[in-house]
């Protein structure tokens with residue numbers, strides 16, 4: 001059987017994420033390709049071995065491959081029996097969760113499903129364990145200083161998630177209602193953060209549909225911004241951009257125009273840069289070129305970079321001081337975060353890379369793979385619903401007339417964890433799967 005040198009993966013996602021009713025497939029290789037390069041353990045070999053064999057070991061067929069007392073599939077509620085590792089309180093042998101991609105290699109619901117690498121584990125073993133509420137942990141302080149420098153900002157704050165980074169930023173910028181935030185109508189802060197801007201910042205969020213159908217332009221902003229103190233309106237105090245948005249890059253030139261506009265009108269500019277790394281690696285501009293245009297930026301260490309936990313918020317000293325205060329108020333003051341900040345540093349240096357354009361990092365390989373997958377799909381007569389610019393390939397499923405259910409079932413047949421609903425599933429592309437797809 002033909003196998004690609006590195007694995008190729010697809011995420012199938014329902015486009016109700018962005019536009020209800022249209023189903024799309026998004027292929028992402030992201031950290032998973034990198035993991036395969038990094039992990040050379042028996043677990044990695046297992047991932048590369050025959051799928052049916054793995055199927056039997058992971059309990060996808062209803063059995064459980066372990067004779068060590070690990071629970072059976074039906075007992076593993078919420079996991080759907082797709083782990084091939086013993087539970088954390090079970091017996092530990094030479095194979096543990098760090099020894100290979102593990103279940104993440106076959107779990108394709110999102111690029112948030114990644115497995116930290118052995119070098120992250122080594123960094124965690126060597127980390128410092130002091131208190132961060134007192135701002136005394138050297139590993140955490142060093143990561144914050146490092147990220148401030150790399151993004152050309154004065155200061156940084158480690159936060160537990162991308163959502164926390166965005167919400168703290170907006171809360172710190174938004175001081176006095178009535179006020180509003182302007183963003184793309186598909187933005188994570190509007191659609192995917194549990195209404196946090198309303199509950200935490202009492203702000204109206206105005207979602208704008210880009211007139212070019214791809215990304216917001218200065219003209220879109222000018223048309224929708226609320227300036228002045230007219231009593232019926234909630235003035236725009238923050239413009240929040242997202243880059244990449246669903247794998248699509250917002251060009252630096254447009255960001256510069258919006259940034260100049262925001263400055264002129266004394267509006268804060270925030271970037272949800274959960275995946276800004278991808279835009280950089282795609283060659284759209286260096287990390288500091290992007291980040292210095294904003295008053296604040298939130299960047300994720302998990303997702304494509306593969307760290308187990310965390311994001312970083314960067315901005316001016318006074319802003320970060322305030323965000324730290326708000327973080328404390330919502331229970332985000334951290335005692336010994338060195339265990340996660342150590343891994344985050346490895347994620348930046350090894351997965352993104354040491355240079356401002358991601359030089360020396362692993363992400364670029366995932367973009368190359370995504371392009372290959374896109375070409376394969378087109379070669380098979382498929383269509384893409386948007387161009388492949390970074391690590392995501394969007395298949396037009398609707399055009400093929402495939403249902404979510406059919407694709408999910410197909411994935412299951414091949415031992416892959418695929419999800420119904422918004423994030424439908426991810427598929428590992430291999431010849432066998434392609435032939436199965438042709439049956440549709």
Ligand SMILES: Cc1ncc(COP(=O)(O)O)c(C=O)c1O
Pocket residue numbers: 112160161162163164188242272274275300302
């Ligand atoms: C663009 C974007 N921003 C923020 C987040 C939130 O990250 P987290 O899941 O760490 O809260 C996500 C999560 O997928 C995202 O896609």
